[in-house]
Amino acid sequence: MRLSYGLALVFALFGAVVAGGLDAWQARTARREAYAQAERLSAVTLEAVRALVQTEARQGRFGELGRDFEALVRQAGIATIVVRDRRGRRLVGRSDDPGLIDREPRPGRPLSAVDDGIYDAEIEANLGPRGRGRVQVGFRTAPLERRLARIRVEAVRLGATAFLALAAAAWLIGLFAGERIERVVSRLEAMAADPGRFRPLPADAGGGEIARLTAAFNRLGAELKAETAARRRLEAEREELSAMLVHDLKTPLTVIRSGVSLLADAARRPDGAREHARTFELLESSTARLQRMVEDVLQLAKLESAAALARRERADLAALARACVKDFALVAAGRRQALDLDVAGAPPVLGDPALLRRVMDNLVHNAVEHTPAGGRIALRVSSQDGAALVEVSDSGPGVPEEARAELFRKFFQRDLKRHVGNVGLGLALCEKVVRRHGGTIGVGDAEPRGARFFFTLPAAPALEPGAETAPEGGGPPASAVP
Numbered sequence: 001m002r003l004s005y006g007l008a009l010v011f012a013l014f015g016a017v018v019a020g021g022l023d024a025w026q027a028r029t030a031r032r033e034a035y036a037q038a039e040r041l042s043a044v045t046l047e048a049v050r051a052l053v054q055t056e057a058r059q060g061r062f063g064e065l066g067r068d069f070e071a072l073v074r075q076a077g078i079a080t081i082v083v084r085d086r087r088g089r090r091l092v093g094r095s096d097d098p099g100l101i102d103r104e105p106r107p108g109r110p111l112s113a114v115d116d117g118i119y120d121a122e123i124e125a126n127l128g129p130r131g132r133g134r135v136q137v138g139f140r141t142a143p144l145e146r147r148l149a150r151i152r153v154e155a156v157r158l159g160a161t162a163f164l165a166l167a168a169a170a171w172l173i174g175l176f177a178g179e180r181i182e183r184v185v186s187r188l189e190a191m192a193a194d195p196g197r198f199r200p201l202p203a204d205a206g207g208g209e210i211a212r213l214t215a216a217f218n219r220l221g222a223e224l225k226a227e228t229a230a231r232r233r234l235e236a237e238r239e240e241l242s243a244m245l246v247h248d249l250k251t252p253l254t255v256i257r258s259g260v261s262l263l264a265d266a267a268r269r270p271d272g273a274r275e276h277a278r279t280f281e282l283l284e285s286s287t288a289r290l291q292r293m294v295e296d297v298l299q300l301a302k303l304e305s306a307a308a309l310a311r312r313e314r315a316d317l318a319a320l321a322r323a324c325v326k327d328f329a330l331v332a333a334g335r336r337q338a339l340d341l342d343v344a345g346a347p348p349v350l351g352d353p354a355l356l357r358r359v360m361d362n363l364v365h366n367a368v369e370h371t372p373a374g375g376r377i378a379l380r381v382s383s384q385d386g387a388a389l390v391e392v393s394d395s396g397p398g399v400p401e402e403a404r405a406e407l408f409r410k411f412f413q414r415d416l417k418r419h420v421g422n423v424g425l426g427l428a429l430c431e432k433v434v435r436r437h438g439g440t441i442g443v444g445d446a447e448p449r450g451a452r453f454f455f456t457l458p459a460a461p462a463l464e465p466g467a468e469t470a471p472e473g474g475g476p477p478a479s480a481v482p
Helices: 003-058 062-075 142-174 178-193 208-266 277-305 317-334 353-370 401-406 426-436
Strands: 078-085 090-095 118-126 132-140 313-315 338-343 349-351 376-384 387-394 440-445 451-457
Touching: 003 062, 003 078, 003 118, 003 132, 003 142, 062 078, 062 090, 078 118, 208 277, 313 353, 317 338, 317 353, 317 376, 317 387, 349 353, 353 376, 353 387, 353 426, 353 451, 426 440, 426 451
Parallel strands: 338 376
Antiparallel strands: 078 090, 078 132, 118 132, 313 349, 376 387, 387 451, 440 451
């Protein structure tokens, strides 16, 4: 087979794969967005129905409420609306199909799992003189299914168009041999790696087909470059907006924590005990956890946007571990937990001491959260094969084997009762920091039971006699690390 035909076939197949992948990705994304939008609309409608029910119930106008439900069923595409008292007895109910009024709703199912054409949602409501009750709303999923069908048809159409366009361009490119083929291939590889750095081919003064191919390639590259630049701008704006929103949360959180502390002091009786002590403890722990989550989000955003560590110096892991245990000692004592420190001697590492301390804090915090009263937590710093090894072990329930593969993925939650961290941010931050320092992180079983989180970091190079120990960007020497 001639080289030109062989290259044409290869490029045509490549175009088919790219088009198919883009088509599948677009269809999945559109389907997720459609489900999310439908669920948000259902939640808003449910809240509106509850507000209507509570308003009418306080005045005892259940007859008017039935007429309101009939209007909603006709106008809002709702299948059923039922109000039940605390014992589950139906007080008011309307449906667009009389056969559905006695249907047993199944709230809690995700939209993707609905198999009978009705998505059920439920919420508690204040029924006035009748006490607490429930409002159950069933939404027809037929409009959503029709929308998803249109999405599938559009995805197939766009996929076929993209396939034909890419396959045709690839076949034309493959017809050229020698220097022109190599030139186009090299530019294609560069464009696939980074469309934003595309450089157009010089205009070809040869035959008409070559000139048209060059022009088509340049147009394609220019369009991809423009689309890539626009996408990157949108991503940068989205990340900047997210960072701004999260950053702006820090100030009100600080105010809330201060207000809770002041209220707790004001509630203290002459004998030293606090009224509603458990409530204040929950408020203080919840605001502290929320502030910790905000800080994790900010730190993750900084790590993901930066190409390298902003600070790099020689860090003493043993000193960082001592400071960590000192900070968590009171928390562990308050939970009647034993917090042990074992410093077996570890080489200094090169990196950001504040970030490394954050990794230790997150791992110890998780261990404290998931270890029962009377349990034991151990922080150990040692040396392994010339590298520094940090281990945090506890006597909690441990990490299930099936959850370990995705444990350090951002926003991962398999079972809140198990040892998987808060909302998947703390462990994701740990993984990101350790990777940036050239190390590895993992999880295993502790002895005799519990979880063992560990990470290793490469040892810092030995200092030459008389060498400075200050960090790369200036500042105090490594010996000053707390």
